[in-house]
Amino acid sequence: MKRKNKVTMNDIARAAGVSQATVSLVLNQSRHIKLSDDTRRRVITVATELGYTRLPAVHTPHNQEEIALLISSLQSYDPFIDAISQARETAWRNEVLLTVYDYGDDTELALNIISQLEKRNCIGIILASPVTAAIDMSEYEGCTRLPVVLLNQRDPASPLTPSFIPDDYANAFQITRHLIAQGARRIAHITGEEWMDATRNRLAGYQDALAQAGIAPVTEWVRQTNWQFNESYLATQSLLALPEPPDAIFCASDWLSIGCYQALAANGRRIPQDILVAGYDDQKISEQMMPPLTSIRLPYDELGRLAVEYLYNQEDAATHVTLAGRLKVRSSSLGPGQA
The missing domain is CATH 3.40.50.2300 (Response regulator)
Incomplete structure (x- = not known):
């Protein structure tokens, strides 16, 4: 699916003179962190001028669809951050929120998070790892009715679970x-x-x-x-x-x-x-x-995008995507x- 709107949150941040995190908070209508009304207005104005089409007004916060990304752990310098950034952008373009949970490689915590997601308007779950790895999906069997895809990890014993990994x-x-x-x-x-x-x-x-x-x-x-x-x-x-x-x-x-x-x-x-x-x-x-x-x-950005699009489009094929990078x-x- 080719992206028509090439304006990103980073573009808005540079033009507005704020951090990318601030832009994300404004566009996702977060009220958990205090931002001045002037900052919020400036971000919205710049986003409008640049042609960013997914502005807060098109969303309904109290019944917002979301895709949850559960990641085992993440370091701030890790290149896997590209996958999360692109997943968030893709979700936002499709008027869906991407919520990220760091479960610290604790399966019990991950299962608890998933049980809470069952009660919300969640349309799918991405189980992710910052390091290409194998995962035992038997621990997650029967824990959710929501579709689950794997990002940067795979389970050889679970061929029906979609996966998106670098080659x-x-x-x-x-x-x-x-x-x-x-x-x-x-x-x-x-x-x-x-x-x-x-x-x-x-x-x-x-x-x-x-x-x-x-x-x-x-x-x-x-x-x-x-x-x-x-x-x-x-x-x-x-x-x-x-x-x-x-x-x-x-x-x-x-x-x-x-x-x-x-x-x-x-x-x-x-x-x-x-x-x-x-x-x-x-x-x-x-x-x-x-x-x-x-x-x-x-190709983490591409893999993150594909994982979100798979869930958003409600695909049900046993897809396994392996992408090579660029030298x-x-x-x-x-x-x-x-x-």
Whole structure:
């Protein structure tokens, strides 16, 4: 479904000189936080001038339809925020409120929230995770009459539950293939905890890209961490100590790339002259790193939009959407003569 109105809450916030959060509070008619009447009027005026069509007047607050998004946990820097922002925008364009609940990975709390939603004008529930993961839906069976979709997680044992996830395998494959195209042959991979779907799928994409290029994977090239950049620092140090150090390092998150950059600098290795580096997630810090970091932007905004539209349109097909991201090539991964 193509969006006709391209004005966003961020556009209104910039024009009105207020935060995006303030715009959201005004347009969602929130009275829980005190805002001056002047601020509310300014936001509404700017929104009208910019052509934002989903203004508060079209809603009926006391009987407002809503879609609930239950998320296990979320950090403020997490790129998954894009999914929530786009889900909220899509819901608002369809005159539905998106309510977000952080249930802290506590299934009992999630079930309690769902039981309360049964009493309200809720048209569907999105169960979300900031990290691509598996979920056991058996704990939720029979708990609600409302339709449920999964965002950034899936249940292999529940094929009828719709899911919307990024393609970690394809993303890792294209990053590794890019490094190979730049002339790298000894490509290391710094990844996360072994139990996570995100870790396993990114590792598989990396290994298959090597195999397709006729490069035999080497066990010592892979270093697992707990996603902390201090562990990435140590992992990079150990890779540099190999008899044949890597000529490229693919970090399974931009956060891990920070530790990698620090270790390379401490060892006098220049990026990209001595070694190529690529990350994953395309967080805002990627463009600010020196040199700017090649990374892959995950399609969280598109996945969030699709999840809301699925519920709003009352679809009932066993839909499973897996989307690849877009590679953002920057100077950290450009081989000789490519910069």
